[in-house]
Structure formats: C-alpha cells, structure tokens
Amino acid sequence: MKHSSDVVSALPRREVPCYLCGRDDPALVFRQEPYRVVRCRGCGLVYTLPRLSPEELLAMYQTAYWTSAQAKDFGYTDYLRDRDLYLRTYRLRRELITRRKPRPGRVLEVGSAAGFFLAVMQEIGWECHGVELSRSMAETSRELFGFEHVQAGTLADASFEPRSFDVVAFWDVIEHLEDPAWHLARARALLKDDGLLVLETQNVESRFARLMGRRWQHYKMAEHLYHFAPATLEKLLARAGYVIEENTPRRGGKKVSIDFMVERIGRIHPLLSALCRPLRLIGRVALYVNLFDEMIVVARKGPQ
Ligand SMILES: [Zn+2]
Numbered sequence: 001m002k003h004s005s006d007v008v009s010a011l012p013r014r015e016v017p018c019y020l021c022g023r024d025d026p027a028l029v030f031r032q033e034p035y036r037v038v039r040c041r042g043c044g045l046v047y048t049l050p051r052l053s054p055e056e057l058l059a060m061y062q063t064a065y066w067t068s069a070q071a072k073d074f075g076y077t078d079y080l081r082d083r084d085l086y087l088r089t090y091r092l093r094r095e096l097i098t099r100r101k102p103r104p105g106r107v108l109e110v111g112s113a114a115g116f117f118l119a120v121m122q123e124i125g126w127e128c129h130g131v132e133l134s135r136s137m138a139e140t141s142r143e144l145f146g147f148e149h150v151q152a153g154t155l156a157d158a159s160f161e162p163r164s165f166d167v168v169a170f171w172d173v174i175e176h177l178e179d180p181a182w183h184l185a186r187a188r189a190l191l192k193d194d195g196l197l198v199l200e201t202q203n204v205e206s207r208f209a210r211l212m213g214r215r216w217q218h219y220k221m222a223e224h225l226y227h228f229a230p231a232t233l234e235k236l237l238a239r240a241g242y243v244i245e246e247n248t249p250r251r252g253g254k255k256v257s258i259d260f261m262v263e264r265i266g267r268i269h270p271l272l273s274a275l276c277r278p279l280r281l282i283g284r285v286a287l288y289v290n291l292f293d294e295m296i297v298v299a300r301k302g303p304q
Pocket of ligand 1: 018019020021022023040041042043044045
C-alpha cells in the first residue's frame with residue numbers, strides 16, 4: 001500500500017458523472033489544478049473531479065492522514081493532541097441523542113477514528129461499536145478507551161446483527177465515501193426500527209462557504225469527494241431510506257485551540273496570521289467556534 005503523502009501527490013485521473021442523478025455535463029465552480037469543483041446542472045450536487053483510484057482513496061486514511069503536515073489539503077494536523085477538544089465537542093453533540101434517547105443503548109460509529117465520540121457515549125453507559133478504516137487508529141482507540149468492539153476495516157467488511165443498534169453515527173465521513181448511499185443503507189439495515197441516524201457534513205451553500213469561496217476550509221480536493229447542501233443531502237438520505245427529523249448548524253461548532261484559530265485565520269491572509277501570532281502564548285485555551293457551515297442531521301428510518 002502506498003504511503004499517504006505519495007497518495008496526495010498521485011495524479012487523480014477518474015472523471016465520474018453526477019452521483020445523485022447521473023448527468024454528465026456539470027458547470028465549473030472553480031479550478032485548482034489538477035482538480036475542479038463542479039456543480040451538477042440537473043440536481044445541484046457539488047463534487048470534485050477528477051478522482052483518485054479506489055485504492056489510492058483507501059490508502060489515504062492510513063497513519064500519515066492523522067498527523068498531516070498539509071492539513072489544508074489533506075488530513076488533520078495532530079488529531080490525538082486535540083483529544084480534549086474533541087471530547088468537549090462531542091459532549092455537546094451527544095445531547096442531540098440523549099434528548100431523544102435518554103436511556104443508554106447500543107451505538108455504532110462508522111469512521112470512529114480515535115474513538116472520541118464513542119468515548120463520550122461510553123461515559124454515559126452506552127455499549128460502543130466502531131468501524132475504522134485506519135488500523136492504527138482503531139488500535140489507538142482500543143488502547144485509549146478500552147473498547148472491545150472497534151473493528152478495523154470498512155462497513156462492508158464488518159459483521160453486525162441486523163436491527164441491533166439504537167444509534168448509528170457518521171461524523172465527517174459521508175463526503176469522503178464514493179458510495180455514501182450504500183453505506184447509509186447498510187447502516188439503516190443495522191438500526192432498530194426506532195433507531196436514529198446522526199451525521200455531520202459540511203454545507204456548501206452556507207453563508208460562510210459562499211463568503212470564503214475557493215478558500216473555504218472544506219475544499220480538501222483529494223479527500224472531500226462531495227459537498228452537500230440541504231437539498232442534495234435530503235435526496236441522498238431519501239435514497240438510502242431515511243427521513244430527516246432535524247438538520248441544524250447548531251452544535252456544528254468545534255472546541256478549538258488558539259493555535260488552530262491562528263492557522264485558519266492565516267488562510268484568509270498571511271498578514272492576519274502574523275498579527276494574531278502573540279495569541280499563541282495562550283494557545284491551549286479552548287474557544288467554541290461555530291461558523292454555521294456544517295449540517296448536523298438526525299434522521300429516522302423511512303419507508304424503503
Ligand atoms: Zn446531478
């Protein structure tokens with residue numbers, strides 16, 4: 001398997017039609033060689049072309065993804081170092097679930113990474129299951145939190161009892177998947193009839209995304225294959241057999257460090273980053289930042 005940094009420098013070659021409607025003459029949104037962000041003229045889905053091979057896409061999520069020196073384009077700067085911030089972020093989001101399901105049950109997270117979301121569910125007595133593509137991250141989560149049911153691999157490799165989960169979560173995952181409807185439909189089969197799907201993905205039609213244009217932080221060309229908006233996300237979820245109960249940008253924020261803020265501000269203009277640099281003396285202080293450019297969705301099983 002290739003090393004992740006080789007994957008980022010690999011040349012994407014695949015042109016694909018619109019995932020949602022099959023139309024094949026998209027309008028150009030902008031170009032960032034060798035990639036293009038395009039919008040389907042039929043259904044409005046925004047997606048990135050061309051695409052790496054399926055093998056290269058899989059290889060991207062191994063170790064180097066989680067400590068990327070190029071996080072602007074690919075991966076995370078240092079995912080594990082930000083542990084406390086992620087735990088605090090997920091404690092806020094957890095309320096979306098506990099408000100509807102006050103009693104502990106069984107939760108599955110697809111793309112469970114270092115297990116931060118599962119850890120906050122475990123804190124309140126839930127039985128936690130996870131599937132994580134990166135073998136080392138799956139192992140890390142088992143070491144950090146003692147999980148017994150986190151498997152390395154994909155949802156297709158994993159074996160779970162049908163209708164056995166109260167909640168299935170996809171945090172920042174569906175935009176990375178070539179076939180998100182398949183994964184969501186698979187999750188539907190694993191959910192109990194009154195089960196909840198919770199997911200987060202970025203909103204390409206949000207005010208902040210429009211303001212930032214091509215500098216929007218979610219245009220990670222190699223890894224974010226799709227940029228959903230409320231209408232295209234609704235279409236995707238309907239195809240997979242769900243009805244949306246809530247779609248909100250609230251709780252879409254993240255607890256972040258000042259260091260992170262300075263890095264993000266630097267993307268707007270390098271001079272702004274220089275002006276903010278003295279703030280790094282208090283770099284570990286956490287702020288809650290919500291740019292209202294995420295969609296946090298709670299959905300239930302609909303007719304299929
Ligand atoms: Zn389309």
